[in-house]
Amino acid sequence: MKSISNIISQALKQCQPSAEDVEKLTKVAIETKSLVSRYISPKVVDVVFGGSFAKGTWLKDEVDIDIFIKIDNSVNDIEFGHLGEQVGLQSLKGYNPYLRYSDHPYVEAVINGIRVNVVPCYDVLKGKWKSAADRSPFHTEYIKNNLDDDQRNQVRLLKKFLKSVGIYGADIATGGFSGYVAEIMILKYGMFESVLHAMSNIGVENNVISIDKPDEYSIKNFESQLIIIDPIDHRRNLGTAISAESVGKLVLAARSFLAKPSFDFFIKNEKKLSENYEGLYPNLVIIEFSYKRRSPDVIWGQLKRSLNAISKQLELANFKVIRGICVTDQQETAVFVFLLDSVTLSPYTEKIGPKIFMRKETANFILKNQEKSLITWVDNEMRVSTLIQRETTNAKHFLKLLLTKKIESTGITKGLKGDIQRLFRIYSGDDQTINGLAKEAVRDLITSDERILQ
Template sequence: MQQKKQRVAKKACDLVSQCIEKHAQVVGFELGGSYAKGTWLPEKADIDIFVKFNKKTSEKDFRNIGTKIGFQSLKKHKPYTRHAEHPFVEAVIDGTRVNIVPCYDVSRGEWQSATDRSIYHTKFMLQKLSNSLKGEVRILKKFFLHIDVYGAEIAKEGFSGYVSEVLISYFGSFEKTIKKISELKKGQVIGKSTKKFDSPVVIIDPVDNNRNLGTAISMDNLGKFVLASRAFLKKPSKKFFKKPISKRIMKNNDKIVVVQFR
């Protein structure tokens, strides 16, 4: 699996490298996401390539050229557009999703687009996470997957891969993380913040303390995480990582309507 991902990553990077030479606005590219950090799961192992634009590039060129590079790079693999704050291009190469994402080449804190932080996220986690902690991140991600709260898309409103990494970097292990979450208080701040946020839980982005990662997490999914954490601590089991547990928890607690924060 590791060798296959390496081959796909190299192939995608080579394709991007050939395309960006035609565009003076582009200053380079970097691998990002869970693959670059070494925290990926086999079933969720996307390859994210961030194409870096000169910070003086207009938003119009940023969007248009970024999309053009994505389609040119992945043209042999049936590329399609995905939408976030800015569009990016995705395709599947040998069974692996590859994302070509534009970002600005800016100094930390001088963000011009939502994706500008991503390269700094990768650098931070590569410095912060030992091989052991990367393993703890993967355990937490599996836990999230099987209680059906993994993913920060609007349709899911769950816990992203980056949030998984942040929680482990703050607390130090999977067990310490779920212990803290099991005792969570409403509006509790995880990390160091420079301002107040209004969300059920506040998780500060370690590369930008003005950003609350908890904003994307629904009360429903936070509640599932709290319940599952308490259930695991009460009776640890490998079952929590092998099959969905959210329905089982609710079946055993059918009188629960609202999660009580401690």
């Protein structure tokens, strides 16, 4: 078995850009910034680099160039959005630019094979934030001033590790660790390996990452599994965007790598299907539908909230949801997949009531279930119990009813209700061959990353 230091040296060669890579990227960055800078005006105060390029933490062959246009803070929110669009689209008009959406629209284009983002932010003093992007230039300066060259390479290793495990990126689809969070973790712990040691030992009372002394009052109000204090805004918890699943995966991956170091943790992982995976197919319920195109963050947010809502409705109807997943092609198609304990239920269910000493509650329980009850009895714990016939015993039938006649009370996000009602398909894994996007979703749902399960 190779030592950790040998594996890290090997991994660093894969993620550290060469001098030629740096020269090519810098040339594109400077030329693009020059195009954007032509639009400096009383309202467009300055143009600055941001992101991993500016901070020197970008991965070889995996980099965007982020250019922030700083807009005078007297500009109102509507004009702010218009200015961001106008400057971005005009300055990059020779490269087929297009709009992307986050809290505000921004412009993206591909120049010489490199993705460039032109993002508006307000020109504000530290702490006087007006838009979600206003902190970004402060993040850039903070990292540039505090990371040394060795630590920049440690950041690259951590990013590559996170990416391999599938938890790199703060977008809603991933719910993982952002590049800035990776930088903060290296600043806190010094080295990639030290980050893994720290993550492998986190617990309920040991889940705060803060470069400075944390504000105990603020921490008490943070509810995420991992609390990461933003050093330029101590009231902001960077861990909010990280899902519990991603935190759990990092903890397991850190423990596994430290116990059994392998270069496999730095390459794209192909999850393995279990030998008996086809035995799970009858327990899968799949919902496919089309939607009107919208920004990736918007559709992913709607899908994830709706997935939770549908899962809750299934549980309320006594269908045990083992796992659920949503996927989209980010164009027009989306899929929900649920792995159930069983797609069908027995015709009857037992309802256990209060103990007979609770006179009022017992009377109410009997009255409430009188019409539906098949038999009622007192059990060995002196509780009143009753057997009633279920309204539905098939999860597919239940979901069809839910998505047609009862969709308004499901908790599905408003933005998806119309899309689903127009046309959807529900089927189980043994009804038909699973293809396309649904096949991708099923594979994600029923596979395991064996690397992190050492």
